[in-house]
Amino acid sequence: MNASHTHITHTLLLLLLSILIGISVSIIDTIFGKILLLISDFRVEHFIYLIPFLAFVGAIFTYIYQRYGSSATKGMTLVFETTDKKTNETSIPLRMIPFSIVGTWLTHLFGGSAGREGVAVQLGATISNHLGNIFHLDNDRKTFIVIGIAAGFAGLFETPIAATFFATEVLIVGKLYYKAIPFALVAAFSASTMSSYLGLEKFSFVLQDQVPFSLMLIVKLIAIGILFGLVGAVFAKLLQLSKTFFAKHFPNPIIRIIIGGICISIASILLYSGRYSGLGTNLINDSFLGHTIYDYDWIIKIGLTVITIGVGFLGGEVTPLFAIGASFGVVLSSIFQLPFTFVAALGYASVFGSATRTFLAPSFIGTEVFGFSYLPYFLLVCTVAYLVNQKYTIYSAQKYHAS
CATH class of the missing domain: 1.10.3080.10 (Clc chloride channel)
Known part of the structure; x- marks a missing residue:
């Protein structure tokens, strides 16, 4: 009976934390995403004046990142590595969030060709990892990484089902991490709903094509x-x-x-x-x-x-x-x-x-x-x-x- 109560309490805690992660990550996703769109529009309008400074700005940022970024400079590699570590210490430094956000803004402002999901996934994993450490849920380290990835992806793209499966598929090719799916779904839907409520732009296009199977x-x-x-x-x-x-x-x-x-x-x-x-x-x-x-x-x-x-x-x-x-x-x-x-x-x-x-x-x-x-x-x-x-x-x- 005690074991059953412990399991229920643990599950409820993970669900509550999943909601918290989803909401908090989506707020940062929205701020990041909205500013990125403004930056992109500004670059298009002033492209010829900004593109010559890409190398210079990249060099300045790289110097600062290498000097003060610590292990955050490993980016997505650190997120993957964290799922395998057994240590109790925090593995993903919080500084990863501002560095990845600012670095991505600069890349886009001065004309680099890149995406944006790196920020979403890294900030989601970072926040989730730290919450897991705060509550001393060391045995759920991998689960928290999956929850964070799902929240980050869903908060940015507002595709919660895809975000959930991406988070559970991407860590190990050919193997789904089933244990984390319910919590990742909760985090992903929380993040997607909050981003939509806050007005983050979502790309969607309803197909009208009639293509019968044959x-x-x-x-x-x-x-x-x-x-x-x-x-x-x-x-x-x-x-x-x-x-x-x-x-x-x-x-x-x-x-x-x-x-x-x-x-x-x-x-x-x-x-x-x-x-x-x-x-x-x-x-x-x-x-x-x-x-x-x-x-x-x-x-x-x-x-x-x-x-x-x-x-x-x-x-x-x-x-x-x-x-x-x-x-x-x-x-x-x-x-x-x-x-x-x-x-x-x-x-x-x-x-x-x-x-x-x-x-x-x-x-x-x-x-x-x-x-x-x-x-x-x-x-x-x-x-x-x-x-x-x-x-x-x-x-x-x-x-x-x-x-």
């Missing part, structure tokens, strides 16, 4: 899934090569980011004056609104993003992956003679899934953004994309389940 459609979707899976794998591999190349030839992180920043600035000016800077939401919007998408948009976005992240600028990869998948989907739609918004939506989800080695998360992010009636299509394409890429991931510390 044998020919299934064959086309499998082929499309293979291509999206390969693009995700290429992105992850190039990111890995970029990091290795720049670290080898420019071991000093300040020199590295100066060289990379200069290259990005020149390329960004020459390539349509900032079309590929920032999150890539312009490419996403163009993909679904029928505006101009060049056949090579997705290729250039891959190149500039892997250089931006590879040389050390902060941000993330997820939103650029959405942009890459959507714009590549538009290209494939004419080849496979399918509605462009339909294939763009499939690319939006499945390229992200391939590059992160997840398949439930992208399937549900597709449905939460584009409509639940399309779940069978997303499941099929995302599963194929997941199976195609069995080796490469954007997260170097991600582990694999030994089957």
Whole structure:
């Protein structure tokens, strides 16, 4: 009886803390996200005056980050490592939150090509980890990391189901952490609801395409899934090569980011004056609104993003992956003679899934953004994309389940 009461009390505590984590993380997510959108708009309007300073600002921030960031400089790698540590001491320093936020703002303000989920996931994991330590719930360290990742992702993208599965899938490829799912769901829905209430902008597009299942459609979707899976794998591999190349030839992180920043600035000016800077939401919007998408948009976005992240600028990869998948989907739609918004939506989800080695998360992010009636299509394409890429991931510390 005592054991039963202890279990119930423990479960209730975790549920309450999950709600608290979801709300607190979403508030920071909203502040970060709203300012990032303002920064992005400002960059678009004053691009030519800001882009020349990318290398200089990157060098200044890198110097400060290296000097005062401590273990926070490991970023997502530290989040992954924390789940395996048995020590009772706090593993993720609170300074990770302001550094990741400011670093990402600067990357976007001065024209780097990067995402934003890095901040959300890291701040969620940090806050959750610290709450677990405060309540001395050391045996639930991994659970708290999952809760924090789910809250951070859901608070930023307002896709709570996808956020829950992303958090439970991403730590170990091929293995779901079932114990944490109920608490991650609570945190994710709390975060998503609060972000929506606070007015954080969410991207959504309701598909209107009528695409009845047939044998020919299934064959086309499998082929499309293979291509999206390969693009995700290429992105992850190039990111890995970029990091290795720049670290080898420019071991000093300040020199590295100066060289990379200069290259990005020149390329960004020459390539349509900032079309590929920032999150890539312009490419996403163009993909679904029928505006101009060049056949090579997705290729250039891959190149500039892997250089931006590879040389050390902060941000993330997820939103650029959405942009890459959507714009590549538009290209494939004419080849496979399918509605462009339909294939763009499939690319939006499945390229992200391939590059992160997840398949439930992208399937549900597709449905939460584009409509639940399309779940069978997303499941099929995302599963194929997941199976195609069995080796490469954007997260170097991600582990694999030994089957």
